[in-house]
Amino acid sequence: MxxxxxxxxxxERIGCDEESLSPPSEVGNLHQFLDWLSRKSAAHAHALSDPTILRFAINQDYATMDSPIKKGDEVAIFPPVTGG
Amino acid sequence: MDEMAHIRVQKDPFDVAQELAALQKKGADMGALVSFTGLVREFDDDRRITKLTLEHYPAMTKRQLHAIAAEAEARFSLVHCRVIHRFGPLHPGDPIVLVITAARHRKAAFEGAEFLMDWLKTKAPFWKKEESSNGSQWVAAQESDDLAAQKWTAPTVKPNGQ
Structure with missing residues (x-):
């Protein structure tokens, strides 16, 4: 999970703030995870259509497309941050 | 490391004088205290802002702010630093963020505060939604903020996870 x-x-585009997901075992990195996730619904496809305008974190650390993903991880998807 | 850095993420306002006084009490080994307060602007270009709502990712915010503060302390030999960042609904004139640095000399305190703000802007997971005369929209990240952060040549994590 x-x-x-x-x-x-x-x-807002996906319509919820959190999901518990069980991707198939061949999903081993962030790139593969996003590919799989964007096929989940039209809303997911719309939100994830351009990964270059998105940022990602795995277990609260910034991640890149080749970062490994494993069971139990917390993945976060968001736009570039605008704090301060 | 966490003892030196005092990090808070809160909905409530903060009192700058009170925070400065609290930091000053930490010890006499400081010759300079620098504080920066970020406020909600009333106008952004031609838009009149009525409300700014900050959303954040609590677990990651805490982690990133501690990492940023630790980096600042190490780079500038800060004696102490304090970072307070607000979230939730804010209005023009409201304080959003407070950074205080304490160092033996002023240069380190000034530079440490600037570094903290530059890194915080590009690494701390906050997002701003603005309500203005033009409706409601998410504030876009500024390239100038990324460039400001890059000038410190980040050794570990690049700005905005790029």
Missing amino acids: ITCLYFAWVR
């Missing part, structure tokens, strides 16, 4: 969190307009 993977916990997937969404923030800001990604959350």
Whole structure:
């Protein structure tokens, strides 16, 4: 099971702030996870259509497309941050 | 490391004078205290802002702010630092963020505060939604913020996870 969190307009487009997901075993990195996730619904496809305008974290650390994903991880998908 | 850095993420306002006084009490080994307060602007270009709502990712915010503070302390030999960041609904004139650095000399305190703000802006997971005369929209990240953060040549995590 993977916990997937969404923030800001990604959350609004997908329509929820958190999902528990069980991707197939061949999903081993962030790139593969996003491919799989964007096929989940039209809303997911819309939110994830351009990964270059998104940022990702795995277990609260920034991640890149080749970062490994395993069972129990917390994945977060969000736009570039605008704090301060 | 956590003892030196005092990090808070809260809905409530903060009192700058009170925070400065609290930090000053930490010890006499400081010759300089620098504080920066970020406020909600009333106008952004031609838009009149009525409300700014900050959303964040609590677990990651805590982790990132501690990492950023630890990096600042190490780089600038800060004696102490304090970071307070608000979330939730805010209005023009409201304080959003407070950074205080304490160092033996002013240069380190000034630079440490600037570094903390530059890194915080590009790494701490906060997002702003603005309500203005033009309706409601998510505030876009500024390239100028990324460039400001890059000038410190981040050794570990790059700004905005790029």
